[in-house]
Amino acid sequence: MTDFTQTRRSTLKLLAAGTGILAAPSIIRPAFAQEKVVNITTYDKFVPQEFIDQFQKDTGIEVRIRLTDDQGKQYNLLSAEGSAPSTDIVTVTGHRLSQFIKAKLLAPLDTGRLKNWSNLASAYKGAPQLTVDGSTYGVPLLAGFEGLARNTEYTKASDSWSIMFDEEYKGLTTYIISDFLSVTMLYQGNDGDYVIYEGKPEEAQAATDKARDFLIEKKGQVRKYYDAGSEVQQMLVNEDAYVAQAWSGPAAKLIMDGHPIELTVPKEGTYGFLYSFNVVENAPNAEAAYTFLDAILSSPEIGAAMTRQSGFASAFAGVENVLNDRERAANALPAEQMERIKFFSPLNRDMKNDMVDKASAEIKAA
Structure with missing residues (x-):
């Protein structure tokens, strides 16, 4: 085994x-x-x-x-x-x-x-x-981990992923679709890593569809879907986006360089x-x-x-x-935020990859 x-x-x-x-x-x-x-x-x-x-x-x-x-x-x-x-x-x-x-x-x-x-x-x-x-x-x-990055000069403090859907920042958010789909599932109380859905494809599909439909509904929030860490860095530095789902590495690099960026793990949790x-x-x-x-x-x-x-x-x-x-x-986080990070599991990867890839394409095309 x-x-x-x-x-x-x-x-x-x-x-x-x-x-x-x-x-x-x-x-x-x-x-x-x-x-x-x-x-x-x-x-x-x-x-x-x-x-x-x-x-x-x-x-x-x-x-x-x-x-x-x-x-x-x-x-x-x-x-x-x-x-x-x-x-x-x-x-x-x-x-x-x-x-x-x-x-x-x-x-x-x-x-x-x-x-x-x-x-x-x-x-x-x-x-x-x-x-x-x-x-x-x-x-x-x-x-690293998937974190919430925000420009501290133009946004209010938040301990929730809900800030990504706040109308105040309409057109000023950015994320990688496939990554944020998993985070959104977690935000909605579901398993964005699909571990609990092993052998339960119908339940997994329902959770995926719920997150997909929500992100399509909130598509107006998004300035741009990005693909690489350098893209989100440029958007935050140029103030094209104020809030973002970002890998901790690119966001921490901006903090090291003195930019007014805060990186947190929201109360709903995230994946490492x-x-x-x-x-x-x-x-x-x-x-x-x-x-x-x-x-x-x-x-x-x-x-x-x-x-x-x-x-x-x-x-x-x-x-x-x-x-x-x-x-x-x-690279430091308060202890309570560290507790919110779960490492991605290798279990049930095929189901996850298939469903996330399909839903991501549908979000992008909507």
């Missing part, structure tokens, strides 16, 4: 655990580097350029980055390439891991090959999102996620991939640089000692 054990306590530990210049990574120089290139598919701002430059200098291994903005695109690419992948490392969220593993797209991680594995924050070394049948399937990188680097099955440059993964774990300064660039909380130990007060504050 596949073990996806996950608790509210583990959720809090994972997010709480992760709250410059890069240290010279002399400890990452390998004794033998058989391959001279590593191909990585990841999100924008996840891997600091300073780290890449130093890694290439120290190891002679060229780092080739392919950017993605969607888990589905990564999955489709690897599936199409089959047993001859062009990528060595991909960036997968914990709740999508089972989909990749079921399709035999990822290799179990040999943590014994990573001498810097101990540099992870303690809560992440056995992260339940990355453990399947006793095997680890990724190096934890960054943790964990990003990891995963070695691809039949990776063409597996040895170089492990050298890269061990290098990125080599110091808290690297984790801090990843947090500064992405805004997401780091999974590396000691990062909180490297970040400044503003950077730490951008």
Whole structure:
């Protein structure tokens, strides 16, 4: 039986655990580097350029980055390439891991090959999102959640997602349709992660339809449906939107940069996620991939640089000692808000993906 054990306590530990210049990574120089290139598919701002430059200098291994903005695109690419992948490392969220593993797209991680594995924050070394049948399937990188971001200069304080539907901000809200559909289901008292609907497709469809119809009814609230974190950042900075559903990373980055943005978890709750680097099955440059993964774990300064660039909380130990007060504050939440975060579950993903994708298309087309 596949073990996806996950608790509210583990959720809090994972997010709480992760709250410059890069240290010279002399400890990452390998004794033998058989391959001279590593191909990585990841999100924008996840891997600091300073780290890449130093890694290439120290190891002679060229780092080739392919950017993605969607888990589905990564999955489709690897599936199409089959047993001859062009990528060595991909960036997968914990709740999508089972989909990749079921399709035999990822290799179990040999943590014994990573001498810097101990540099992870303690809560992440056995992260339940990355453990399947006793095997680890990724190096934890960054943790985040779906939050409510608002411009504090033009909006009133709110502890509810209802502010997204407030007529006072008509035409001044923005969100990712598929993400906010799940949040809206939670706002309506239903399960936006579909865990309780396993084996209950009719109940799941009714909850989905209710959220879909509500978002269509409230479509006039929306300035624009966005797709990438950089889009919501631009809209908030340019004051094209005053309130938004946003990933914590892009919103926290604005706070770090001094913009008048507040990031909260409303009383109805939200969902969290964990990003990891995963070695691809039949990776063409597996040895170089492990050298890269061990290098990125080599110091808290690297984790801090990843947090500064992405805004997401780091999974590396000691990062909180490297970040400044503003950077730490951008990733901090009151305890009662932390309690409202539930990590996305890998259970019942096919039903969820099918229903959310269909409803999202209908909302957009309405």
